[in-house]
Amino acid sequence: MSSEAEKRDHRKIGEMLDLFSFHEVAPATPFWHPNGVIIIQELKNYIRTLQKERGYLEIITPILVKKKLYETSGHWEHYRENIYALDIEKETFALKPMNCPGAVLVYSSKIRSYKNLPIRFSEFGSLHRRERTGVVSGLFRAYGFVQDDAHIFCRPSQIAEEIEEVLKLILEIHETFELKTSFALATKPDKAMGDPKLWEKAEDALKFVLQKNKLKHEVHPKDGAFYGPKIDVDIKDSLGRKWTVATVQLDFQMPERFDLSYIAENGQKQRPVIIHRSSIGSFERFIGIILEHYAGALPFWLAPVQCMIIPISDKHLKYAEEIRKELNFIRVEVNDANETVSKKIRDGELQKIPYLMVVGDKEIKAKSVTIRERGKGDLGSIKLGKFIKQCQNSLNRPKN
Numbered sequence: 001m002s003s004e005a006e007k008r009d010h011r012k013i014g015e016m017l018d019l020f021s022f023h024e025v026a027p028a029t030p031f032w033h034p035n036g037v038i039i040i041q042e043l044k045n046y047i048r049t050l051q052k053e054r055g056y057l058e059i060i061t062p063i064l065v066k067k068k069l070y071e072t073s074g075h076w077e078h079y080r081e082n083i084y085a086l087d088i089e090k091e092t093f094a095l096k097p098m099n100c101p102g103a104v105l106v107y108s109s110k111i112r113s114y115k116n117l118p119i120r121f122s123e124f125g126s127l128h129r130r131e132r133t134g135v136v137s138g139l140f141r142a143y144g145f146v147q148d149d150a151h152i153f154c155r156p157s158q159i160a161e162e163i164e165e166v167l168k169l170i171l172e173i174h175e176t177f178e179l180k181t182s183f184a185l186a187t188k189p190d191k192a193m194g195d196p197k198l199w200e201k202a203e204d205a206l207k208f209v210l211q212k213n214k215l216k217h218e219v220h221p222k223d224g225a226f227y228g229p230k231i232d233v234d235i236k237d238s239l240g241r242k243w244t245v246a247t248v249q250l251d252f253q254m255p256e257r258f259d260l261s262y263i264a265e266n267g268q269k270q271r272p273v274i275i276h277r278s279s280i281g282s283f284e285r286f287i288g289i290i291l292e293h294y295a296g297a298l299p300f301w302l303a304p305v306q307c308m309i310i311p312i313s314d315k316h317l318k319y320a321e322e323i324r325k326e327l328n329f330i331r332v333e334v335n336d337a338n339e340t341v342s343k344k345i346r347d348g349e350l351q352k353i354p355y356l357m358v359v360g361d362k363e364i365k366a367k368s369v370t371i372r373e374r375g376k377g378d379l380g381s382i383k384l385g386k387f388i389k390q391c392q393n394s395l396n397r398p399k400n
């Protein structure tokens with residue numbers, strides 16, 4: 001198992017597939033290459049599609065804000081050691097470590113009615129957190145990363161239904177990647193803020209949803225966030241390793257601290273509840289996990305290069321280009337390097353490209369292509385039209 005894990009090291013795969021690199025000028029923060037950006041964008045598009053179906057509204061909040069925002073939220077008191085602070089013109093600012101205070105300000109920017117709730121704000125927010133040097137590791141734990149986040153502002157009566165829908169969303173995403181999901185209820189930590197009665201109410205609400213949906217779960221005492229209890233969502237990869245990638249947190253405290261309200265049916269102000277939610281955690285960490293889970297052989301819809309066309313010689317380049325145009329609905333490249341066909345095939349296999357397509361005189365005459373499929377080897381000659389349909393079927397992007 002240890003040997004297999006070493007072969008699947010995402011840092012080696014990232015270099016081999018030209019996805020990202022690390023440089024000393026930005027410690028523990030990846031530089032994403034074009035191939036890596038494709039994976040990030042495909043993941044974002046997939047998650048956006050699922051969220052749009054469920055009524056999420058995407059927002060963007062500032063990365064650099066005054067420290068008083070985090071004093072109000074409680075992060076300055078309870079999370080100070082993880083925040084990067086900067087003094088600018090005799091005032092202290094902070095690089096955003098969490099997305100939630102920004103989402104709270106968006107909510108509070110106008111009067112809200114009970115008719116507006118729930119409001120579901122999603123954000124792919126760039127975050128920075130100070131970590132101990134000894135714990136940073138590749139994409140798994142970095143100083144700078146992008147978090148898949150959402151904050152749902154709802155009435156107390158809507159809590160159970162909203163959390164149920166969140167758990168369904170998380171399960172759908174994890175099943176797409178063939179990851180086994182498990183749950184844990186994390187309760188009030190020793191250093192927590194707010195009324196203990198609200199904590200008890202929040203823990204009971206999370207427990208109710210888990211039990212109602214018959215989701216087996218462990219209990220992690222005192223492991224909640226400082227502002228509320230949470231459901232930790234763990235996944236198990238193809239090597240049997242367990243990772244915590246998603247959380248669902250129920251928060252009665254931050255609405256109090258920011259004096260949030262909505263106008264109820266009776267015309268009086270009422271306090272909303274916030275559900276903090278992530279489905280894959282940080283993009284960096286999740287990509288590291290699935291690179292190792294699939295040993296770099298990503299699903300067709302997520303692969304940076306989906307098909308490589310290999311002309312046998314320069315005289316076959318024109319036909320290769322014609323095919324490339326026919327396949328413009330996928331990510332396809334023509335390998336016209338001055339190398340042998342066997343070398344090009346070997347390179348394509350090392351890059352984990354799903355389809356390698358060899359074309360020469362025989363293929364031009366028959367309007368066909370010779371295909372090598374990742375994991376299956378040589379499939380022989382196939383008519384171009386049939387292969388195009390095969391690619392369309394293989395594409396099969398989840399919900400896209």
